[in-house]
Amino acid sequence: MKTPTRTIPLSRPFLDEREEDLVLEVLRSGQLSLGPVIPRFEGMAADRLGAPYAAAVSSGTTGLHLAVRIAGIGPGDEVITSPFSFVASANCFIYEGAKPVFADIDPQTLNLDPAKVEAAITGKTRAVVAVDIFGYPCEIDQIEAICDRHGLALIQDSCQALGAEYKGRPLGSGGHMAVFAFYPNKQMTTGEGGIVTTGSAEHLELLVSLRNQGRADVDGWLDHSRFGFNYRLSDVHAAIGIAQLEKLDHLLSMRSAAAARYHSLLADVDKVSTLLPDDADHRRSWFVYVVKIASGIRRDRVIAYLEDQGIQTRPYLPCIHLQRYMREQFGFHEWMFPVAEETSRHTLALPFYSAIEPDDQERVVEALRSALA
Numbered sequence: 001m002k003t004p005t006r007t008i009p010l011s012r013p014f015l016d017e018r019e020e021d022l023v024l025e026v027l028r029s030g031q032l033s034l035g036p037v038i039p040r041f042e043g044m045a046a047d048r049l050g051a052p053y054a055a056a057v058s059s060g061t062t063g064l065h066l067a068v069r070i071a072g073i074g075p076g077d078e079v080i081t082s083p084f085s086f087v088a089s090a091n092c093f094i095y096e097g098a099k100p101v102f103a104d105i106d107p108q109t110l111n112l113d114p115a116k117v118e119a120a121i122t123g124k125t126r127a128v129v130a131v132d133i134f135g136y137p138c139e140i141d142q143i144e145a146i147c148d149r150h151g152l153a154l155i156q157d158s159c160q161a162l163g164a165e166y167k168g169r170p171l172g173s174g175g176h177m178a179v180f181a182f183y184p185n186k187q188m189t190t191g192e193g194g195i196v197t198t199g200s201a202e203h204l205e206l207l208v209s210l211r212n213q214g215r216a217d218v219d220g221w222l223d224h225s226r227f228g229f230n231y232r233l234s235d236v237h238a239a240i241g242i243a244q245l246e247k248l249d250h251l252l253s254m255r256s257a258a259a260a261r262y263h264s265l266l267a268d269v270d271k272v273s274t275l276l277p278d279d280a281d282h283r284r285s286w287f288v289y290v291v292k293i294a295s296g297i298r299r300d301r302v303i304a305y306l307e308d309q310g311i312q313t314r315p316y317l318p319c320i321h322l323q324r325y326m327r328e329q330f331g332f333h334e335w336m337f338p339v340a341e342e343t344s345r346h347t348l349a350l351p352f353y354s355a356i357e358p359d360d361q362e363r364v365v366e367a368l369r370s371a372l373a
């Protein structure tokens, strides 16, 4: 009889007694939402990210939506983003009736190519949503200069990049709104949740009001100064976030070590290439470990083989513009963004999380080697 193989998951959060203790404290306090844990969490996050202000929200997607709304984007506007990202990078402004315009990516960084962004600007362009894909900082200085030249709002989708640094500064410290996400596959988690950082006190006031049904500071519970949403994070989730922020440096260094282990294990595996290494200006925060499988290899067969060995992988990421609703609603099709599409056809996310065992990484790489042979 075949011995059942233990599954190595694609991702797994790292939690210990500290999360349990802090969550229990909130539960026992009786104040599960709009309590004191939220500003504590926000203060810690702002400090860690070098941001003047931070507002906690219910997810990365809702944070992006609020940023878009504060930028005043609406029907008839165009917003430029990367086709090689998660759908929320575009959905956040489609919610407001704006039209998605994609600019192709750089084949090395896999982030927006600033020259392609500039070429995509029209008279209707109002904003750029710049994404730090796979935790690698995008060329935000160049993109910001383009936005300044053309009078566009800049929103940074750093949902995959908590802890990454650009030119020695943490993402989130740039002054424009940047959004981070805390789904359990991320560097740190709150279960569901997100945070928006900003250098503007006015943005902060709007974020706090819009996430709370449009109530302003001066409003009573049933008074609403503006049209808003319920995008609040609960104190229970924020308690998890505090425990995670306390150990964030440890989580990030475990992830870097795991990435370095994969890197050396994969060094002699043919037909696989790995992500761009850091340089002086770009310090990646390891979110996923993605490899590029050589052309001519059937990625679906590699995935099926690994699945059979109890190893979870994912074709990551599918291009946004090729999602069915995008084709149907906006008429996007293949060959529009060749670099993103080429990349997307060959990239594969391997099991990756803070506490992944070295033995499991060896098992993954050996199985991948056999699959490719």
Ligand SMILES: Cc1ncc(COP(=O)(O)O)c(C=O)c1O
Binding pocket: 059, 060, 061, 062, 085, 086, 088, 089, 131, 157, 159, 160, 181, 182, 183, 193, 194
């Ligand atoms: C690039 C990017 N943007 C936005 C999001 C949305 O975050 P959430 O799932 O917390 O809504 C994600 C989530 O994975 C993401 O990867």
